[in-house]
Amino acid sequence: MNMKDFIVSPNSKIQLDDYPTTVSDKPKDETLTTELIPNSVERLKELHWRLYAESKKGIIVVLQALDAGGKDEAISYIFSNLNAQGLKTNAFQKPSDTEKKHDYLWRMHDLLPERGQVGILNRSHYEEVIAPRVHDLLGDEVLPEEMDQEEVWQMRYRQINDYERYLQENGFEVIKFFFNVSKDKQRDRLLERLKDPKKNWEFSFSDVEERQHWEEYQEIFAEMLSHTSTEVSPWYVLPADDEWYSRFVISSVMIDVLERIDPQYPTFTDEEQERIDEAIQTLENE
Amino acid sequence: MNMKDFIVSPNSKIQLDDYPTTVSDKPKDETLTTELIPNSVERLKELHWRLYAESKKGIIVVLQALDAGGKDEAISYIFSNLNAQGLKTNAFQKPSDTEKKHDYLWRMHDLLPERGQVGILNRSHYEEVIAPRVHDLLGDEVLPEEMDQEEVWQMRYRQINDYERYLQENGFEVIKFFFNVSKDKQRDRLLERLKDPKKNWEFSFSDVEERQHWEEYQEIFAEMLSHTSTEVSPWYVLPADDEWYSRFVISSVMIDVLERIDPQYPTFTDEEQERIDEAIQTLENE
Numbered sequence: 001m002n003m004k005d006f007i008v009s010p011n012s013k014i015q016l017d018d019y020p021t022t023v024s025d026k027p028k029d030e031t032l033t034t035e036l037i038p039n040s041v042e043r044l045k046e047l048h049w050r051l052y053a054e055s056k057k058g059i060i061v062v063l064q065a066l067d068a069g070g071k072d073e074a075i076s077y078i079f080s081n082l083n084a085q086g087l088k089t090n091a092f093q094k095p096s097d098t099e100k101k102h103d104y105l106w107r108m109h110d111l112l113p114e115r116g117q118v119g120i121l122n123r124s125h126y127e128e129v130i131a132p133r134v135h136d137l138l139g140d141e142v143l144p145e146e147m148d149q150e151e152v153w154q155m156r157y158r159q160i161n162d163y164e165r166y167l168q169e170n171g172f173e174v175i176k177f178f179f180n181v182s183k184d185k186q187r188d189r190l191l192e193r194l195k196d197p198k199k200n201w202e203f204s205f206s207d208v209e210e211r212q213h214w215e216e217y218q219e220i221f222a223e224m225l226s227h228t229s230t231e232v233s234p235w236y237v238l239p240a241d242d243e244w245y246s247r248f249v250i251s252s253v254m255i256d257v258l259e260r261i262d263p264q265y266p267t268f269t270d271e272e273q274e275r276i277d278e279a280i281q282t283l284e285n286e
Numbered sequence: 287m288n289m290k291d292f293i294v295s296p297n298s299k300i301q302l303d304d305y306p307t308t309v310s311d312k313p314k315d316e317t318l319t320t321e322l323i324p325n326s327v328e329r330l331k332e333l334h335w336r337l338y339a340e341s342k343k344g345i346i347v348v349l350q351a352l353d354a355g356g357k358d359e360a361i362s363y364i365f366s367n368l369n370a371q372g373l374k375t376n377a378f379q380k381p382s383d384t385e386k387k388h389d390y391l392w393r394m395h396d397l398l399p400e401r402g403q404v405g406i407l408n409r410s411h412y413e414e415v416i417a418p419r420v421h422d423l424l425g426d427e428v429l430p431e432e433m434d435q436e437e438v439w440q441m442r443y444r445q446i447n448d449y450e451r452y453l454q455e456n457g458f459e460v461i462k463f464f465f466n467v468s469k470d471k472q473r474d475r476l477l478e479r480l481k482d483p484k485k486n487w488e489f490s491f492s493d494v495e496e497r498q499h500w501e502e503y504q505e506i507f508a509e510m511l512s513h514t515s516t517e518v519s520p521w522y523v524l525p526a527d528d529e530w531y532s533r534f535v536i537s538s539v540m541i542d543v544l545e546r547i548d549p550q551y552p553t554f555t556d557e558e559q560e561r562i563d564e565a566i567q568t569l570e571n572e
Contacts (some may be wrong), residue, residue, distance in 0.1 A: 005492060012315070015363060031419045033442060055387070055427070056426070056427045098400075100406070101341070101400035101402075102398060102400060102401070103398075103452070103453060103456035103457065103458060104456065105452070106395065106398065109392065109395040112388060112389075112392065114384075114387035115388070116387075140342075141341070141342045141401060141457065142456060142457060144457075155455060159452050161454075162448045162452065164390070166391070166445050166448065166449070167440060169430065170389035170390065170428060170445075171389070171427065171428060171430075171443070172389060232354065241542045
């Protein structure tokens with residue numbers, strides 16, 4: 001697997017059709033679930049413990065998808081294996097009345113991880129260039145007088161890029177996954193949800209309504225990916241019809257990022273080590 | 287008074303000596319306190335009510351100074367006259383343990399005003415390019431490996447400019463005042479604080495210690511002003527030895543900004559106006 005295949009090149013102009021929703025050249029599901037993913041998760045756990053112990057850097061993981069793209073399952077099967085103290089999971093909701101009284105990134109505050117943590121954003125600030133655009137929800141109070149709506153989205157792309165660069169420069173990597181699911185596969189998964197009593201609590205009628213906007217969403221996502229995939233914070237487009245393979249790509253990318261950060265367990269000065277040795281002796285002599 | 291005289295031109299390289307700490311061509315204190323400032327405050331109150339009623343834009347007022355520069359008094363004599371519901375006053379403190387685990391602008395969140403409010407920052411995010419620089423407090427955890435400290439301050443200037451542009455583009459003007467006080471005047475005011483039982487609770491021994499770093503502070507402030515005075519968010523350097531005149535400059539700048547924003551009381555549609563008329567009639571007929 002070459003992870004670069006999934007990256008949206010900075011400053012490129014892509015269509016979602018350029019990226020497969022399923023790939024032929026991939027390991028079998030059985031190999032993935034019994035071997036590749038478990039091994040990968042073990043390695044990820046070790047690196048995540050080091051990140052947490054060192055507490056210098058943090059990682060922000062952005063998950064964006066259409067309904068039934070596979071975000072929740074990726075969290076369950078990959079991230080839920082990590083030390084919970086070093087993990088912060090958030091679902092991005094509709095803005096509250098208080099949040100609407102502020103700039104649109106204001107509500108990121110409570111969602112951001114601390115140094116040493118991995119923060120998962122199940123939907124994210126990218127909703128601010130998607131949902132209000134599809135449903136024409138941009139309020140007068142946030143539309144600068146001299147701008148039309150189209151200019152606002154372009155401005156927000158720039159602002160989001162600046163924001164993520166700022167975060168990266170201050171120790172927080174932003175890793176972004178887009179789940180590229182086909183329309184047929186979405187239908188299958190939505191039907192499965194509806195028919196399975198263990199899954200139909202996940203179903204919302206709005207999922208079917210949103211499906212009416214399929215083409216518009218595809219275009220808006222493609223534009224968003226084109227404008228906000230940067231050197232410091234690239235987008236990965238996952239072949240989301242392949243659910244196990246997509247999860248394996250995610251954990252592989254996470255390992256790659258963590259190996260680059262290369263967090264270390266704290267080391268001690270000679271003086272500190274002496275005190276540790278003394279403490280060991282005291283306890284052993286008890 | 288020409289307010290432009292106090293502005294630091296964007297992209298200029300200034301020294302604090304370029305700006306007077308006291309000016310000769312100014313109204314008498316008696317004229318200021320009995321006439322000019324009261325009139326100015328009345329106008330400011332009216333505009334502030336409109337800002338609050340409209341609730342579209344917000345204003346962030348940054349106050350930076352050396353000790354005894356006059357920040358607190360400016361808040362007391364000018365801003366405290368405004369409708370308190372539309373006012374949010376904050377003193378920027380040393381970062382808490384939780385705040386240290388985040389990027390340095392993370393703690394701005396709780397200090398920002400809502401739409402319709404004026405937020406006063408008594409010290410601000412600009413401390414992040416001052417205090418840790420004078421006292422060499424930049425932690426390893428926030429210093430990117432490939433950078434030296436000097437590069438960090440340059441990076442932060444850019445990040446702060448991006449941040450303030452983002453705020454302005456999203457409806458929040460950032461107005462910045464630096465109180466340019468002379469070393470002699472600072473001594474007089476610190477002595478006054480110490481001797482007056484109604485003022486000496488304001489005194490801190492660190493004020494005298496900080497005074498040892500006077501020259502270093504002057505240089506660092508000048509560099510900060512040079513790099514972060516922008517078209518969208520300029521710095522005003524106040525002749526802070528003239529306390530009443532400085533307060534008058536502040537209220538004049540605030541009026542100027544508010545007149546440019548030109549907030550309006552909400553108007554009603556014909557239908558809404560009809561319902562209002564009906565309500566009036568119902569109440570009058572009671």
